Amino acid sequence: xxxxxxxxxGDHAPLETVAGAVEASVSGVDVILVGxxxxxxxxxxxxxxxxxxxxxxxxVGMHEDPTKAIREKPDxxxxxxxxxxxxxxADALVSAGSTGAALAASAITIGRMEGxxxxxxxxxxxxxxxxxxxxxGANPAxxxxxxxxxxxxxxxxxxxxxxxxxxTVGLLSIGTEPGKGRxxxxxxxxxxxxxxxxxxxxxxxxxxxxxxxxVVVTDGFTGNVALKVLEGATDWIGALAKRAGRPLPExxxxxxxxxxxxxxxxxxxxxxxxxxxxxxxxxxxRNAIHLAATAEGVVSEIGRRL
Amino acid sequence: xxxxxxxxxGDHAPLETVAGAVEASVSGVDVILVGxxxxxxxxxxxxxxxxxxxxxxxxVGMHEDPTKAIREKPDxxxxxxxxxxxxxxADALVSAGSTGAALAASAITIGRMEGxxxxxxxxxxxxxxxxxxxxxGANPAxxxxxxxxxxxxxxxxxxxxxxxxxxTVGLLSIGTEPGKGRxxxxxxxxxxxxxxxxxxxxxxxxxxxxxxxxVVVTDGFTGNVALKVLEGATDWIGALAKRAGRPLPExxxxxxxxxxxxxxxxxxxxxxxxxxxxxxxxxxxRNAIHLAATAEGVVSEIGRRL
Numbered sequence: 001x002x003x004x005x006x007x008x009x010g011d012h013a014p015l016e017t018v019a020g021a022v023e024a025s026v027s028g029v030d031v032i033l034v035g036x037x038x039x040x041x042x043x044x045x046x047x048x049x050x051x052x053x054x055x056x057x058x059x060v061g062m063h064e065d066p067t068k069a070i071r072e073k074p075d076x077x078x079x080x081x082x083x084x085x086x087x088x089x090a091d092a093l094v095s096a097g098s099t100g101a102a103l104a105a106s107a108i109t110i111g112r113m114e115g116x117x118x119x120x121x122x123x124x125x126x127x128x129x130x131x132x133x134x135x136x137g138a139n140p141a142x143x144x145x146x147x148x149x150x151x152x153x154x155x156x157x158x159x160x161x162x163x164x165x166x167x168t169v170g171l172l173s174i175g176t177e178p179g180k181g182r183x184x185x186x187x188x189x190x191x192x193x194x195x196x197x198x199x200x201x202x203x204x205x206x207x208x209x210x211x212x213x214x215v216v217v218t219d220g221f222t223g224n225v226a227l228k229v230l231e232g233a234t235d236w237i238g239a240l241a242k243r244a245g246r247p248l249p250e251x252x253x254x255x256x257x258x259x260x261x262x263x264x265x266x267x268x269x270x271x272x273x274x275x276x277x278x279x280x281x282x283x284x285x286r287n288a289i290h291l292a293a294t295a296e297g298v299v300s301e302i303g304r305r306l
Numbered sequence: 307x308x309x310x311x312x313x314x315x316g317d318h319a320p321l322e323t324v325a326g327a328v329e330a331s332v333s334g335v336d337v338i339l340v341g342x343x344x345x346x347x348x349x350x351x352x353x354x355x356x357x358x359x360x361x362x363x364x365x366v367g368m369h370e371d372p373t374k375a376i377r378e379k380p381d382x383x384x385x386x387x388x389x390x391x392x393x394x395x396a397d398a399l400v401s402a403g404s405t406g407a408a409l410a411a412s413a414i415t416i417g418r419m420e421g422x423x424x425x426x427x428x429x430x431x432x433x434x435x436x437x438x439x440x441x442x443g444a445n446p447a448x449x450x451x452x453x454x455x456x457x458x459x460x461x462x463x464x465x466x467x468x469x470x471x472x473x474t475v476g477l478l479s480i481g482t483e484p485g486k487g488r489x490x491x492x493x494x495x496x497x498x499x500x501x502x503x504x505x506x507x508x509x510x511x512x513x514x515x516x517x518x519x520x521v522v523v524t525d526g527f528t529g530n531v532a533l534k535v536l537e538g539a540t541d542w543i544g545a546l547a548k549r550a551g552r553p554l555p556e557x558x559x560x561x562x563x564x565x566x567x568x569x570x571x572x573x574x575x576x577x578x579x580x581x582x583x584x585x586x587x588x589x590x591x592r593n594a595i596h597l598a599a600t601a602e603g604v605v606s607e608i609g610r611r612l
Binding site: 063221 | 446478479483488489511515516526541546555558
């Protein structure tokens, strides 16, 4: 797997992105740095890195309109990296820049897979094995057919990237009894019950942290809120514990640390795309690159099953 | 404030409900026990309680259809307790039984306030002062006008029950920039910006645990998922810490303990209604009764502002 890294994306780019790429390359992953050569070169020199650099003169800012930026800045680091994937010069794209821009570059430049109604964000929830929350933010408003496809794509990520055999799928709702929820959940249930994977019915918000199923499926609005509540709660408790002078035990802090998961997959496009947190440190970037590297075969398997 | 307690509602009823009522009455709250006299009497005797008991022969089970149960079981403890409030024989209803049944009894028996489109659940998020999440589950599908009313009712709870002056209101969405979210959030924003309270714009899932605003407004589907993710996350981290042999410091465990908040207000009906967790212990019931007792004036103030 050759990973095209948007070296300019993220709050701590390009220093932390390049450093993360160097760390990942030490463990054998091929990384291509995409971004402003004048800024990346000195960092590579300092770190003794010989990673290949593809120059990109522009950057998409966090507050630009994503679709407009992708159309008007063909020389931005995210656009150039996406073209490398489109043209087969890289197998995966990793970015800690604007999520909207990564979604837009993936949809416009790399392109949606045939048969996929909507690409979706498959977030990785820390547990053993990690569970998948899909859609975690790409599609705020969807129909039942979209949820069916999200579930199918989520099971492929669970199987291939995390080695789960025959993953269980739960539909996020507000009660475990069938029929609980909105019309969307009732209609989706009919489709999910006929689907070729292990659908276990409704799950609730509590099941997300508890990881009672391998794949939690929902619309991108609910999924994004749920993911951020989970992250906010873990940060809050960590801060409370620290302030009380009794920080959480190291192994728990690590288990809760969203940097350790590296990011989220964007599935349904013709290439592996991993979206990392904007605040990613080098550790998070390294883990995002590893997350992309373990997803070989996800795209072809989604294509096979659709 | 005279509180009618559904003594038969909850996983540990009637022992824990009666014990919680006795504890609350010690600190000066008037509680009326509603339920099966034959089962409540011996508990009261054991506890040396002289609290008044109103007999109710039936109980609504956790898995009954709520509306059907309320219509067909007029002698159920929740129905009898709701009638006490309707008839002015009690000022508030507290129940740890089926949430659906409490909602149905409140809507059907106590009745919606004039001008209220939909009663809503105002959940109490532990922080100092507590913040309000509304709607936390009563209305899975709503329009912008409903969100406006939820926000208004939430500010009244924040002011009157928790003493917050001029509470801030945030709209739960998937990005802080205006326009982020679904059509619902965009349309609601227009109404909220004109409203006579301090609307600060969009907030995200992370803001829920961080309590960056006093009132978080959303639809009952998103709100219920968010509340349960938060509860699940705190339980999960507490369990992880315990398993690691380093349980969370006492003051944090208490801050995170949902029993300490006692429950959620159902607002928009002609009486104070507090819904407690089904798994409530006597401590949670005592706190739910106190939550109801601090809400004097909420109903009249909502009426005044609508």
